[in-house]
Amino acid sequence: MKRTNQFERTDRDIxxxxxxxxxxxxxxxxxxxxxxxxxxxxxxxxxxxFTDKYAILERLIEKYAAxxxxxxxxxxxxxKISSFQEMDYMFETYFTKxxxxxxxxxxxxxxxxxxxxxxxxxxxxxxxxxxxxxxxxELEMLSNLWMTFFLYYLEHxxxxxxxxxxxxxxxxxxxxxxxxxxxDPKAREEFLRLIGKHTGDTE
Numbered sequence: 310m311k312r313t314n315q316f317e318r319t320d321r322d323i324x325x326x327x328x329x330x331x332x333x334x335x336x337x338x339x340x341x342x343x344x345x346x347x348x349x350x351x352x353x354x355x356x357x358x359f360t361d362k363y364a365i366l367e368r369l370i371e372k373y374a375a376x377x378x379x380x381x382x383x384x385x386x387x388x389k390i391s392s393f394q395e396m397d398y399m400f401e402t403y404f405t406k407x408x409x410x411x412x413x414x415x416x417x418x419x420x421x422x423x424x425x426x427x428x429x430x431x432x433x434x435x436x437x438x439x440x441x442x443x444x445x446x447e448l449e450m451l452s453n454l455w456m457t458f459f460l461y462y463l464e465h466x467x468x469x470x471x472x473x474x475x476x477x478x479x480x481x482x483x484x485x486x487x488x489x490x491x492x493d494p495k496a497r498e499e500f501l502r503l504i505g506k507h508t509g510d511t512e
Contacts, residue, residue: 320358322348327365328410336366336417366422369414374427376403381435400472404462412463429456454480 326348330339339362345355359365380403404411414424433452436443443451458476481500482491490496 316358319348319350319354323350323355323358324365324369327362328369328413331413336362336419363419363422366414366417366419369410370422370424370427373407373411373414373424374431376407377428378431378435381432385435385439397472397474404459404472408463415460415463425456425460428459429453432456 323344326344327339329347330343334343341352341355341362344362344365345352348355359368380399383399411424417424418426429452432455433448436451437448455476458479462472481497485491485493485496485500
């Protein structure tokens with residue numbers, strides 16, 4: 310079917326209705342009847358746009374995965390990240406803007422559709438391209454770490470706030486504790502100095 314402005318609007322209405330229904334029901338219990346009632350359309354109109362609720366979910370997964378990839382590519386295109394604030398702004402445009410939708414979609418996992426897995430694979434591939442020296446194990450560990458941090462930010466209502474600074478400080482606190490250096494002021498100071506040096510946050 311030719312995609313007219315009206316067709317696009319109905320597409321958006323169906324997707325929005327789907328997201329609203331997810332506030333009331335788990336994905337497994339959502340029906341086409343629920344969606345068309347919320348969107349105020351008939352069943353035939355629905356099927357002109359989507360084959361089923363899984364098709365809506367796939368469309369949303371593609372959308373948010375593409376946006377995340379765009380943010381990561383924006384960071385990778387820069388020769389050097391000048392400050393935590395610059396990184397913070399880039400991530401805030403993704404996580405803060407999309408928080409409600411991401412929280413809903415990340416709870417859904419089917420045999421073939423899993424936003425968390427999709428995002429983690431994107432992160433892993435991004436690091437593989439950007440940092441070629443990483444081993445497969447290191448890539449897996451790093452992508453898991455970032456995904457864990459993303460989920461924490463979304464679930465704790467602090468998405469986009471001091472994102473990179475909190476990430477690096479949390480990571481180095483874990484590192485210092487792991488090597489039993491968390492009570493060593495010199496080790497902490499040196500780690501912070503190195504982070505600041507490479508991000509432009511210290512002189």
